[in-house]
Amino acid sequence: MSDVTAASMGGAQASLDASSLAGASEVRDWITLLKPRVLTLVVYTGIIGLLVAPVALHPVLAITAVLCITIAAGAAGAMNMWYDRDIDAVMRRTIKRPIPAGRISADAALTYGIVLAVGSVALMGLATNWLAAGVLAGSIAFYVVIYTMWLKRRTPQNIVIGGAAGAFPPLIGWIAATGSVEALPLVLFAIIFVWTPPHFWALALFAHADYERAGVPMLPVTHGARETRRQVVIYTVLLVPLTLVPWLMGFNTWVYGAVAALLGANFLRHAWLVWRDEQDETGVSLTKDMPAKRCFKYSISYLFILFGALALDRLILA
Amino acid sequence: MSPEERVIFERRRRARNWAILGALAGLSVLFYFISLARLLRT
Numbered sequence: 001m002s003d004v005t006a007a008s009m010g011g012a013q014a015s016l017d018a019s020s021l022a023g024a025s026e027v028r029d030w031i032t033l034l035k036p037r038v039l040t041l042v043v044y045t046g047i048i049g050l051l052v053a054p055v056a057l058h059p060v061l062a063i064t065a066v067l068c069i070t071i072a073a074g075a076a077g078a079m080n081m082w083y084d085r086d087i088d089a090v091m092r093r094t095i096k097r098p099i100p101a102g103r104i105s106a107d108a109a110l111t112y113g114i115v116l117a118v119g120s121v122a123l124m125g126l127a128t129n130w131l132a133a134g135v136l137a138g139s140i141a142f143y144v145v146i147y148t149m150w151l152k153r154r155t156p157q158n159i160v161i162g163g164a165a166g167a168f169p170p171l172i173g174w175i176a177a178t179g180s181v182e183a184l185p186l187v188l189f190a191i192i193f194v195w196t197p198p199h200f201w202a203l204a205l206f207a208h209a210d211y212e213r214a215g216v217p218m219l220p221v222t223h224g225a226r227e228t229r230r231q232v233v234i235y236t237v238l239l240v241p242l243t244l245v246p247w248l249m250g251f252n253t254w255v256y257g258a259v260a261a262l263l264g265a266n267f268l269r270h271a272w273l274v275w276r277d278e279q280d281e282t283g284v285s286l287t288k289d290m291p292a293k294r295c296f297k298y299s300i301s302y303l304f305i306l307f308g309a310l311a312l313d314r315l316i317l318a
Numbered sequence: 319m320s321p322e323e324r325v326i327f328e329r330r331r332r333a334r335n336w337a338i339l340g341a342l343a344g345l346s347v348l349f350y351f352i353s354l355a356r357l358l359r360t
Contacts, residue, residue, distance in 0.1 A: 026330060026333070027333070027337070058355040058356075058358065058359060059355075060351045060352060060354070060355040061352065061355050061356070061359075064348060064352055067348075123348075126349075126352065127352045127356075
């Protein structure tokens, strides 16, 4: 084999390897557009909504309903990334996303989001019922239009009202199974709704520089860290009694009530530590916002364990 | 377009076509089972 042929074959092999890598990374980029980390919570709470419903859906239909909730949430995430591509390009946390990094065009991301949104709503309607499909469509519209396009860049209350978008999955799961709305799924909706502000503001406390650079009016940017810490405590105080409502209304036993109370007490402790964080006279943390980071991490585990306990208690004991 | 870029382009296009085919096939199977489940329910 001549040196030229060998070199040419080596070049072709290298090009093939590069193209394989390019293919794999392209698939990864399309998945990244769906915000897979956020999807975990969406899928989980959607499954809980299905499980606690008094009607057992056929497993194929139940899996399809969860698939539809997942795809719809992913579609909303893709449309969010399409709209927010300008601010994503200046935030350290988001600068490597596929659109600001130039790996996927904005138009392609929007088309992808719309196709997935329409497909998931249609599939939900065909597989379960059209009320569930309607609420699913409403949740996508709420996240994209109300939160992303309207509130996010205009008011520090953005995530308070926008938090409703993330609260829909258990409600949709329940409606998919029963075809109706009752008190328990509305309580689950309310729990996620009130949980969202302390969760996001704990994150915003240690990521506020990013939001400031992007001009997003998150509470720490507009009202300072001290006020944000106070609001974290207020919303956590509101959240804890709300999590006891399923037990007080007789949907769950005292076992769930005890778990919710213990988890809530620990959340309150974290919120208290955030409030009492060492800070200078302007409210800036002197501990690199360690309590806020711990509170943010705990808030995720909190919701997972709380909803898991609620479902297990209802399925086994209630 | 250089030969290397062409290889990458064609590779990506093929991968995308396979992905679309897989999604369509998956949806067909899903629709089949959804129909069965709904028929059983009624």
